[in-house]
Every structure is written in C-alpha cells, then in structure tokens.
Amino acid sequence: MIQTRPAGANWSGNHRYRAAETLLPADLDELATAISDAGSVRVQATRHTFNDVGDTDGALVSLERMPVAIDVAAEHVRVEGLVTFAQLAPVLEAEGRALHNLGSLPHISVAGATATGTHGSGVLNGNLSSAVTAVEIMDATGAIERFDRAHAWFPAAALSLGALGVVTAVELRTEPTYLVTAQVYTGISWEAIAGDPDRVLSCARSVSVFTTWGDPDDDLVWVKASDGDESDAVLRGLGGEPLRGPLHLGRIRTVNNTTALGTAGPWHTRLPHFRADALPSDGDEIQSEYFVPLASAREALTAVRAIAPSFTDQLLVSELRTVASDDLWLSPAFERDVLAVHFTWRNDTPGVREALPRVEAALAPFDVRPHWGKAFTLSGSDVRATLPRADDFSAVVRAADPDGVFRNAFLERTLGL
Ligand SMILES: Cc1cc2nc3c(=O)[nH]c(=O)nc-3n(C[C@H](O)[C@H](O)[C@H](O)COP(=O)(O)OP(=O)(O)OC[C@H]3O[C@@H](n4cnc5c(N)ncnc54)[C@H](O)[C@@H]3O)c2cc1C
Incomplete structure (x- = not known):
C-alpha cells in the first residue's frame, strides 16, 4: 500500500493543490504502480512554484520517501x-x-x-x-x-x-x-543603472539589482565576485558604497537569513541570497518574472519604470538579473542572452492579477517570455509566439506520453497540450 499525506499548498500558500492527497512511493516499483494506477500524474517536489504548473486533477506524487x-x-x-x-x-x-x-x-x-x-x-x-x-x-x-x-x-x-x-x-x-566574495552597494542612481545596464550587470560573476522603481533608498546592487572581477572599482565609480547597516530588499526585511558579505567563501555559501540554514525571503508573497533580450534592457527598464506607479502598491521588491543563452527549447533564455525582471508581490492574488497585465503590456514590445514557475497572465499564444521550438517540444511530449498522463491544465493553457 503506497503511503499518502495531504497535498496541502505551495511554499508561499498562494496556491492550494487541487489533488487532496500526495502519493509517497518508497521505491521505483511503487512509483511505477502509482503512475499506472492514476490516469493523470504530476510531481510535487519542494513546492517553490507560484502557479499550477505542478498541479493536477489526478494524482500528485512526491519522491520524498524514495532513496536519494x-x-x-x-x-x-x-x-x-x-x-x-x-x-x-x-x-x-x-x-x-x-x-x-x-x-x-x-x-x-x-x-x-x-x-x-x-x-x-x-x-x-x-x-x-x-x-x-x-x-x-x-x-x-x-x-x-x-x-x-x-x-x-x-x-x-x-x-x-x-x-x-x-x-x-x-x-x-x-x-x-571556486571562491566568491559578495558585497551589496548603495548610492548608485537609477539613471546610472538603467542608462547602461550592461555596465552594472556584467561587472562581476553574478550581479543582482534590487529596486522598487522609484525610492532611491531601495536601489541596491548585490554582486558576487570572483578573483579578478572589477565590480568594486566599477560600482564605486558610479557613486556606490558598500552597505552599512541592515540589509533590506525593498519592503522585505531580512532577518539574519542572508549569505555573508565582504569575505571570500566557497561558491555555495555566497551565490544564493539566502542561507541554507535559514528561512528564505518573506514567505508571505507571490513572485513573477519576465525575460527580455539583454540587448533591449535599457528600453525594457524604461518601459516598466514608466508604468511603475500603477503597480508599486502591490510590490515588495523587484530584482534584475541576467541569464546567458542556451539551446533548450522551452528555456526563457533559448538562443538569447536575457535580462530577467523579477517582482516579489504582496500575497494578494486579486491585486497581483490586476498588476500583471500592465507589466506584461509594458514588456510586450520586447518579445517577453515568462518564468514557468511564477505567476503570469500572458496567453498561451503569446507565450508560444516567443518560443520558436514550442511546437517541437509539444511533438516530443505527444510522442513520449501519448495518453497525456503527465499533462495538466497549465500545459494545456500555455502550450496547447
Ligand atoms: C523564495 C523563493 C525564491 C526563488 N528564487 C528563484 C531564483 O532565484 N531563480 C529562479 O529562477 N526561480 C526562483 N524561484 C522559483 C523556483 O525556484 C522555481 O519555481 C522552481 O521550479 C521550484 O522548484 P520546486 O521543486 O521547489 O517546485 P515544484 O513546484 O515542487 O516543482 C516545479 C515543477 O517541476 C515539476 N517537477 C518537480 N520534480 C519533478 C520530477 N522529479 N519529475 C517531473 N517533474 C518534476 C513539478 O511538477 C512542477 O511542475 C524561487 C521561489 C521561491 C519560493
């Protein structure tokens, strides 16, 4: 008999799973039985998504009891x-x-x-x-x-x-x-950031810009630098100074849960914002993220900033990052280097659903792609239009899973599967 537990909700609580129970197979044989007994299956992993990508009207399965x-x-x-x-x-x-x-x-x-x-x-x-x-x-x-x-x-x-x-x-x-040294800089003006985003975003191994699209006190640049990166000189040259005092990410108060600043440490202790031994972020939140070509970063940031007064009441903080291109058919970075424009919203679904179309309209001229695991309202045809290999992906899915056992409402809505 395969064990079960209540399916519950995702990490932030903004999505309650439709399935009542999650099946907990103990090994590969039980996993195969769970799949064959159910008409429809999705996997529930660590539940850090903000939409129904991992949900189903059929059976949810978790690998949490299986050997690691x-x-x-x-x-x-x-x-x-x-x-x-x-x-x-x-x-x-x-x-x-x-x-x-x-x-x-x-x-x-x-x-x-x-x-x-x-x-x-x-x-x-x-x-x-x-x-x-x-x-x-x-x-x-x-x-x-x-x-x-x-x-x-x-x-x-x-x-x-x-x-x-x-x-x-x-x-x-x-x-x-490898070793990484992280530092957070304040005092860099929005004009310096958005005027030449490439200069800031390429000054270290990993760079994140935090902003609330208006209050200069919320504009921070968090760099994770390798030996030889010139981020300190570049950011001081733009008026930046290492943060003194507590770290606040927009309206998110960090509570002794972030990774160390100012000293070198192994990659995995510096690259994440949040420490493995602490609770991350705010928790009471919804996240969205959109990807536009890095080459359009300046225009895209200007477009979002222009409409920011229409959504900042809902916003806790935004983060700007970059992702290098790849060749994976559904990747938001498929065949293009991208700017990732992230929004951590208040955990207010109706309010967020009002704000999202405004952001999506502002980014529409830039062939915007959504983060698959976060909240968005773009239509399936808009999503597919930006992914030249979406039809090839769907053809593979139909061949690999002819009866649609692993499909769900999210895949139907966004990919027409
Ligand atoms: C606080 C916080 C911070 C975040 N930071 C970032 C960030 O820095 N960058 C970023 O890009 N995203 C970030 N995210 C989003 C998150 O990383 C992604 O949405 C990711 O998909 C979550 O994985 P999960 O296993 O927790 O989610 P789940 O919802 O459990 O799984 C994600 C999807 O993968 C499927 N899946 C999982 N395991 C399997 C499996 N074994 N077989 C088949 N399908 C499987 C699920 O069915 C679901 O569709 C963050 C989320 C939170 C809550």
Whole structure:
C-alpha cells in the first residue's frame, strides 16, 4: 500500500493543490504502480512554484520517501530522488567540485528547478537547466529512459516542465570549486543603472539589482565576485558604497537569513541570497518574472519604470538579473542572452492579477517570455509566439506520453497540450 499525506499548498500558500492527497512511493516499483494506477500524474517536489504548473486533477506524487543518491564523477554529478541544492552543494564541495551557479535560495529541488529553467545571475551564466548533461525519466508504462545530449529529445527533456514523465535522476555538469566574495552597494542612481545596464550587470560573476522603481533608498546592487572581477572599482565609480547597516530588499526585511558579505567563501555559501540554514525571503508573497533580450534592457527598464506607479502598491521588491543563452527549447533564455525582471508581490492574488497585465503590456514590445514557475497572465499564444521550438517540444511530449498522463491544465493553457 503506497503511503499518502495531504497535498496541502505551495511554499508561499498562494496556491492550494487541487489533488487532496500526495502519493509517497518508497521505491521505483511503487512509483511505477502509482503512475499506472492514476490516469493523470504530476510531481510535487519542494513546492517553490507560484502557479499550477505542478498541479493536477489526478494524482500528485512526491519522491520524498524514495532513496536519494548523489554520485560525484569526474566532471559531472548524478543525483537521484528528491535532492535539494542545499543537500547537493556540500557534497560537491567536499570533492573539490562546484556548480556554475545557484538560484537565490538552495532549498529548492534539483529536478524541480531544472524542469522550470530556474536561474541565478551572471552574463556568462546559463540557467540551472543549462548545466544538465542527462536526465532519467520514468514514462507512463513505468519504463525509465536516459536522455543525454546525444538524444534527439534532450532539448525538451532537460527543461521539461515535468511533461515527459517523472524525472528519477538528473546529471549536472560540474567544475572545480571556486571562491566568491559578495558585497551589496548603495548610492548608485537609477539613471546610472538603467542608462547602461550592461555596465552594472556584467561587472562581476553574478550581479543582482534590487529596486522598487522609484525610492532611491531601495536601489541596491548585490554582486558576487570572483578573483579578478572589477565590480568594486566599477560600482564605486558610479557613486556606490558598500552597505552599512541592515540589509533590506525593498519592503522585505531580512532577518539574519542572508549569505555573508565582504569575505571570500566557497561558491555555495555566497551565490544564493539566502542561507541554507535559514528561512528564505518573506514567505508571505507571490513572485513573477519576465525575460527580455539583454540587448533591449535599457528600453525594457524604461518601459516598466514608466508604468511603475500603477503597480508599486502591490510590490515588495523587484530584482534584475541576467541569464546567458542556451539551446533548450522551452528555456526563457533559448538562443538569447536575457535580462530577467523579477517582482516579489504582496500575497494578494486579486491585486497581483490586476498588476500583471500592465507589466506584461509594458514588456510586450520586447518579445517577453515568462518564468514557468511564477505567476503570469500572458496567453498561451503569446507565450508560444516567443518560443520558436514550442511546437517541437509539444511533438516530443505527444510522442513520449501519448495518453497525456503527465499533462495538466497549465500545459494545456500555455502550450496547447
Ligand atoms: C523564495 C523563493 C525564491 C526563488 N528564487 C528563484 C531564483 O532565484 N531563480 C529562479 O529562477 N526561480 C526562483 N524561484 C522559483 C523556483 O525556484 C522555481 O519555481 C522552481 O521550479 C521550484 O522548484 P520546486 O521543486 O521547489 O517546485 P515544484 O513546484 O515542487 O516543482 C516545479 C515543477 O517541476 C515539476 N517537477 C518537480 N520534480 C519533478 C520530477 N522529479 N519529475 C517531473 N517533474 C518534476 C513539478 O511538477 C512542477 O511542475 C524561487 C521561489 C521561491 C519560493
């Protein structure tokens, strides 16, 4: 008998799962049984999404009771089961290895993050899906297939939204471990940031700009620098100074939960904003994020700033990051370097749903793509219009899952699946 628990809600509580229960298979045989018994299945991982991408009217499955494995090989690591970056990073570090980047928090699952194109920042850093070298996926018949870069379906399987089946293992590219020094700068004017976004966003290995689109006291630049980065000189040259006093991200008060500033430390202790041993962000929030070509950054920022008074009541903070281009068919950075324009909103669904179309209209001239795991109201046809390989992705999904066992309302709405 497969164990169950209540399905509950996502991390921030803005989405209550439609399924009443989550199935908790204990091994691959039970996982295959759970899939074959259900007409429709989605995986619930660490639940850090803000929409119904991971929901279903059928059965929810979690891998949380299944065995976990982390195998570090020469230049890659294979993780099996429900593994978070917080679990993975220290194991890699102990072997002298590292990932190229991390998102703002390490509490998320490797499978869930890579399934949705989760990213950190850095003009040379692709999103976390771009580090995938292979995935192993259980299909509706219970068979497991490995998709590596040589497989024709790899560009769909590495960032799949869970539409091909249950990802049982992920392999990621690694590199030798490295040190990072983080610093937060204040005093850089919006004109200096938006006038030449490339100058600020490319001054270090990873750069995040925080803003509330008006109050200069909320404009911060958080850099994560490698040896040789010239961020300190560049940002001081723009009037910046290292933060003195407590760190506030717009209207989010950090409470001894952020990573260290001013000293060098291993990559995984500096690249996320939030520490693995602390609760991240605000919690009582909804997030959205939009991706536009980096080449249009200046115009896109000007367009959002012009309409900001229409949404700032709902806003806790915005963050601007960069993601390097990749070749994954559903990636927000598919074949283009992008500026990521992020919004952390108050946890007020009606208010956020009013604000989103205004932001989306402002960014529409820039061929805007949404973050798959965050709130958006763009129509499916608008989303597909910006992704030249969306139809190829859908063809792979139909071939891999002919009965639509892993499809849901989100995939139907956004991809017409
Ligand atoms: C506080 C906070 C900070 C965040 N910071 C960032 C950030 O810095 N950058 C960024 O890009 N995003 C960020 N996000 C968004 C988040 O990282 C993504 O939405 C990510 O998808 C969450 O993964 P999850 O496993 O927690 O979510 P889940 O909702 O559990 O899973 C995500 C999706 O993947 C599918 N999935 C998960 N596991 C499997 C599997 N084994 N097989 C098949 N399908 C699977 C699920 O069905 C779902 O569709 C943040 C979210 C929060 C709450």
